[in-house]
Amino acid sequence: MELDFQKTGGVVPAIIQDRRTGEVLMLGFMNAEALAQTQRNGEVVFFSRSRNKLWKKGETSGHVLKVLEMRVDCDADTLLVQVDPVGPGVCHEGYGSCFFRQLDPEGRVRIIAERTFAPEKVYAKEKSQ
Amino acid sequence: MELDFQKTGGVVPAIIQDRRTGEVLMLGFMNAEALAQTQRNGEVVFFSRSRNKLWKKGETSGHVLKVLEMRVDCDADTLLVQVDPVGPGVCHEGYGSCFFRQLDPEGRVRIIAERTFAPEKVYAKEKSQ
Numbered sequence: 001m002e003l004d005f006q007k008t009g010g011v012v013p014a015i016i017q018d019r020r021t022g023e024v025l026m027l028g029f030m031n032a033e034a035l036a037q038t039q040r041n042g043e044v045v046f047f048s049r050s051r052n053k054l055w056k057k058g059e060t061s062g063h064v065l066k067v068l069e070m071r072v073d074c075d076a077d078t079l080l081v082q083v084d085p086v087g088p089g090v091c092h093e094g095y096g097s098c099f100f101r102q103l104d105p106e107g108r109v110r111i112i113a114e115r116t117f118a119p120e121k122v123y124a125k126e127k128s129q
Numbered sequence: 130m131e132l133d134f135q136k137t138g139g140v141v142p143a144i145i146q147d148r149r150t151g152e153v154l155m156l157g158f159m160n161a162e163a164l165a166q167t168q169r170n171g172e173v174v175f176f177s178r179s180r181n182k183l184w185k186k187g188e189t190s191g192h193v194l195k196v197l198e199m200r201v202d203c204d205a206d207t208l209l210v211q212v213d214p215v216g217p218g219v220c221h222e223g224y225g226s227c228f229f230r231q232l233d234p235e236g237r238v239r240i241i242a243e244r245t246f247a248p249e250k251v252y253a254k255e256k257s258q
Contacts (some may be wrong), residue, residue: 001238007178015153022151024144024182024246025133027207039234049136071228074220079227091203092217102198109130109201117228 004077007034012077014089015046019068019082025090026084026098028057030079042067044081061122063087092117133206134161140176142205145219147226148197148211154219155227157186159208171196173210190251192216216246223248 003012011029018025028046030038032056037045044065048055058064064086071080089096093115100113140158147154147208157175159167163183166174173194175239177184187193193215218225222244231243 001232001236008137014157015144015156017153024146024153024209026202027142027144039236042234069234071241072230072232073155073227074224074229075227078227080153080230093203095203096220098202098204098207100203101201103130103199103201103208105171107130107168112200 001072001074001076003032003035003079004075009078011049012079014044014046014079014081015064016044016087017080017082020084023097024085024099025065025085025096028055035079038067038081039070043082057090058086061087063090063122065090089116092119092123094122130165130201130205132161132201132208133204136206140178141176141208143173143208143210145173145194145209146209147214149213150226152226153228154194154214154225158228159186164208167196167210168199173212186219187215192219192220192251218245221248221252223251 005012011031014028014030029049031047034045034047039078040109044057046055061112065083067081068084069082094117096116100111101109102112103109134141140160143159151221158178160176163174163176168247173186175184194212196242197213198211220227223246224242225245229240230238231241232238
């Protein structure tokens, strides 16, 4: 099938969900080549919009995301990738999930998770997005 | 806190997750006003990029999404909205989740869910995205 890469400037959002726990870990973007590499190798590759290049998740940290199942939505413009995450967490700030902050109705944020690793020991250059 | 609406042209992706089941239901986009209305009223409002206007989920179908918790990611450019979905499903094609198709490594899709309602009886104009 053809995905609709045009709606978001050549990429589609890819939601990353831990298949075992159901936790949503992060959101990245894939262009056609990132999707092709992800499908071919079974590990998640994103396209970094800020750096304008492919970015294999875990290339620095070793925290790769092993693909267990991919889903596509009704409009074919968003992916849901169910993964087995390797390592203690996906977030460059040291958390299991990038969604470690709660946003209340007044716009205040509160950290609601514990760090699962020390990011300064893991990351040289990789950033989560 | 300030969300980064600039990275995706004035909107941020908002992942909608059923808080009870953990199922990812859909992805929409919010601009600042959609987010403000969602926070104020406790029901999800998106910004439709194709129609260039605010769009309250459930305005036609009655299948509103009641907000239980919002999370913001490390880069402040993506929202995770945990909801209690009212009604039998969120997808304009009649499914509980918009992610009702599996995408295999060869690019073939397969429907893996059962319809939970008859969309032609529910939708006059509303589309899921």
